[in-house]
Amino acid sequence: MSQPKTIIEKVWDQHVVHEEEGKPNLLYIDLHLIHEVTSPQAFEGLRLSGRKVRRPDLTYATMDHNVPTIHRNVIKDQISKKQMETLEENCEEFGISLADINHPDQGIVHVIGPELGLTQPGKTIVCGDSHTSTHGAFGALAFGIGTSEVEHVLATQSIWQAPPKTLQVHIDGKLGTGVTAKDLILAVIGRFGVRFGTGHVIEYTGEAIRNLSMEERMTICNMSIEAGARAGLISPDETTVEYLRGKRYVPEGEEFDQVAQQWLNLASDPGARYDMELEIHADEIEPQVTWGTNPSHCVPVSAQVPDPLDAESDDEKDSIERALEYMGLEANQTIQSIPIEHVFIGSCTNSRISDLRKAADIVKGGRVHEGIRALVVPGSQSVKQAAEKEGLDQIFIDAGFEWRDAGCSMCLAMNDDIVPPGERCASTSNRNFEGRQGNGARTHLVSPEMAAAAALEGRFVDVRKQMSTV
Amino acid sequence: MEPLKKHHGIVYPLNRSNVDTDQIIPKQFLKRIERTGFGQFLFYNWRFNDDGSLKENFSLNDPKYNDASILVGGENFGCGSSREHAPWAIQDYGFKVVIAPSFADIFYNNCFKNGILPIQLPNDAVEKLMEKAEDEIYGLSVDLEKQVVYGREMEVNFDIQPYHKEMLLNGWDEIAVTLTHEDKIDQYEKNTKGVKTLGIS
Ligand code: SF4
Numbered sequence: 001m002s003q004p005k006t007i008i009e010k011v012w013d014q015h016v017v018h019e020e021e022g023k024p025n026l027l028y029i030d031l032h033l034i035h036e037v038t039s040p041q042a043f044e045g046l047r048l049s050g051r052k053v054r055r056p057d058l059t060y061a062t063m064d065h066n067v068p069t070i071h072r073n074v075i076k077d078q079i080s081k082k083q084m085e086t087l088e089e090n091c092e093e094f095g096i097s098l099a100d101i102n103h104p105d106q107g108i109v110h111v112i113g114p115e116l117g118l119t120q121p122g123k124t125i126v127c128g129d130s131h132t133s134t135h136g137a138f139g140a141l142a143f144g145i146g147t148s149e150v151e152h153v154l155a156t157q158s159i160w161q162a163p164p165k166t167l168q169v170h171i172d173g174k175l176g177t178g179v180t181a182k183d184l185i186l187a188v189i190g191r192f193g194v195r196f197g198t199g200h201v202i203e204y205t206g207e208a209i210r211n212l213s214m215e216e217r218m219t220i221c222n223m224s225i226e227a228g229a230r231a232g233l234i235s236p237d238e239t240t241v242e243y244l245r246g247k248r249y250v251p252e253g254e255e256f257d258q259v260a261q262q263w264l265n266l267a268s269d270p271g272a273r274y275d276m277e278l279e280i281h282a283d284e285i286e287p288q289v290t291w292g293t294n295p296s297h298c299v300p301v302s303a304q305v306p307d308p309l310d311a312e313s314d315d316e317k318d319s320i321e322r323a324l325e326y327m328g329l330e331a332n333q334t335i336q337s338i339p340i341e342h343v344f345i346g347s348c349t350n351s352r353i354s355d356l357r358k359a360a361d362i363v364k365g366g367r368v369h370e371g372i373r374a375l376v377v378p379g380s381q382s383v384k385q386a387a388e389k390e391g392l393d394q395i396f397i398d399a400g401f402e403w404r405d406a407g408c409s410m411c412l413a414m415n416d417d418i419v420p421p422g423e424r425c426a427s428t429s430n431r432n433f434e435g436r437q438g439n440g441a442r443t444h445l446v447s448p449e450m451a452a453a454a455a456l457e458g459r460f461v462d463v464r465k466q467m468s469t470v
Numbered sequence: 471m472e473p474l475k476k477h478h479g480i481v482y483p484l485n486r487s488n489v490d491t492d493q494i495i496p497k498q499f500l501k502r503i504e505r506t507g508f509g510q511f512l513f514y515n516w517r518f519n520d521d522g523s524l525k526e527n528f529s530l531n532d533p534k535y536n537d538a539s540i541l542v543g544g545e546n547f548g549c550g551s552s553r554e555h556a557p558w559a560i561q562d563y564g565f566k567v568v569i570a571p572s573f574a575d576i577f578y579n580n581c582f583k584n585g586i587l588p589i590q591l592p593n594d595a596v597e598k599l600m601e602k603a604e605d606e607i608y609g610l611s612v613d614l615e616k617q618v619v620y621g622r623e624m625e626v627n628f629d630i631q632p633y634h635k636e637m638l639l640n641g642w643d644e645i646a647v648t649l650t651h652e653d654k655i656d657q658y659e660k661n662t663k664g665v666k667t668l669g670i671s
Contacts, residue, residue, distance in 0.1 A: 028658050038554070041505045064514045066501065132552050146580035149583070158655055197544065198575060433550060435496055
């Protein structure tokens with residue numbers, strides 16, 4: 001029998017176009033996703049060198065990063081407008097499908113890929129965006145690339161990549177009530193840090209992962225990049241197959257069954273070896289809140305902000321001190337004593353229909369706390385529609401939330417959805433970097449449930465307590 | 471792309487770990503559709519006050535680093551967003567070499583596409599460099615061919631993949647290199663036909 005292989009090796013091996021001693025592999029790309037911010041210079045490069053897009057039919061574009069999420073037809077920011085028009089012109093010129101701002105399929109690139117069924121197990125997927133790792137939830141090998149690489153993939157449908165090291169993150173046990181996929185991945189990064197994945201592709205395995213829905217799996221894989229990993233993925237199983245059945249760009253009928261079998265065969269073989277293995281137990285995890293300026297700066301909601309004096313190294317002490325200063329927090333302050341001014345429910349981490357449902361469950365019948373601005377930004381226009389059909393929009397609006405159109409919005413504040421300097425936001429996004437949600441803005445990453453609960457209380461609370469009172 | 475074989479320049483030490491690309495170039499400057507002109511926005515929120523004046527306590531604003539062309543950073547340099555605007559800003563500002571104990575993968579790759587040499591050095595070497603460059607105007611030479619950096623009281627070898635090395639030494643256009651293998655890409659597509667069509671458009 002041949003040696004057992006991980007899904008990472010299987011997908012990799014299937015896509016090697018060319019290999020040569022002392023060089024990375026030339027890897028074929030099955031799906032190239034494009035958005036307005038990281039593509040203009042790539043298309044310009046093609047034009048300058050007189051090159052074409054090799055496979056426009058394997059390329060799909062949308063606008064998400066700087067689209068307005070309100071009053072869509074009035075784009076006040078002329079430079080943003082120009083960037084969107086440029087994408088439109090480029091797609092037109094090179095024959096690429098585009099879900100533009102008025103298109104019913106428009107949304108965050110990592111939300112619409114799976115939703116349309118473009119994302120499939122076993123594919124190699126790239127996008128000029130680091131959260132491309134999201135698509136790994138399906139057992140695709142999906143990674144973010146720079147703009148020069150975008151140009152390279154446009155021209156050649158391939159990319160030079162050194163074979164990655166493989167890393168298994170094994171999560172046994174069951175998540176408690178009120179503890180979400182977001183808490184799980186934050187806890188993993190909190191435990192192992194923001195660079196444990198560097199140079200590796202992570203495969204998430206174990207009972208806790210198997211029990212997750214596809215949308216929850218996307219939340220997990222989405223944040224692989226916050227651990228420094230090149231990609232993160234999960235072996236396909238019945239959950240994967242059922243999610244994809246009936247999606248627009250997957251085959252139908254008998255052909256679907258055949259493809260589905262191929263997908264299932266991609267799963268890592270029993271006994272496959274990884275270059276590195278890490279383990280964490282789901283039962284131990286509580287709802288998480290970040291207190292600092294990178295995603296590993298997180299603690300359980302019942303805990304306190306750390307004390308630089310407890311740091312294990314000078315480097316860590318510095319980093320805690322700088323983070324506390326930026327965040328305007330005191331050492332040892334309890335998480336539940338932190339008041340907030342903004343709530344953002346959205347982003348490619350947590351803006352899918354199940355995220356909105358869970359947040360709405362908490363919000364139902366409540367009122368957004370006085371003085372808090374709370375935004376719900378669905379990940380795509382189809383998520384928005386689905387939510388409206390179920391009446392979720394009304395629940396949010398009645399409680400005092402703003403209900404917006406799809407886009408990245410306050411995740412990176414390239415449009416008008418900005419957190420002002422010094423103000424604090426409970427956010428379901430993935431990055432709490434300095435200035436991420438606006439210059440001087442203070443971000444606390446949480447799950448949609450925790451964000452919803454914080455909106456009602458005006459500070460962080462343990463959402464599990466609210467749940468038991470319903 | 472300009473080839474890079476040897477470089478001599480002044481070191482600027484940025485003694486922080488996990489410097490992310492949101493810090494290197496904040497998002498409000500990602501809206502340009504050109505590749506050039508990003509240097510003025512490098513480390514914007516660290517360099518400038520809200521009114522646009524220089525922040526005195528940020529080291530890059532110290533006139534002694536005005537002519538620096540070698541950036542030395544901490545662990546996990548360039549983490550976060552994949553934006554190539556980060557190396558564009560670094561290069562446009564005047565840096566040719568970035569040295570750190572470790573780099574984030576995408577940033578590391580992006581450097582090579584823009585003629586910037588990222589060098590990974592052991593922790594103690596980076597610390598020593600930081601100290602020297604904080605105390606004085608410290609010049610450093612980089613020889614890519616020989617894979618060595620050297621300055622006063624200091625000489626360290628570094629590793630680099632042969633492919634990356636050649637790319638910089640020759641200033642190659644990577645797409646042109648790939649297109650020499652175009653027949654293989656054609657062949658690959660032929661072999662996998664049917665499985666691959668998306669049915670888009
Ligand atoms: S939602 Fe945020 S993290 Fe996701 S693609 Fe948009 S900007 Fe990037």
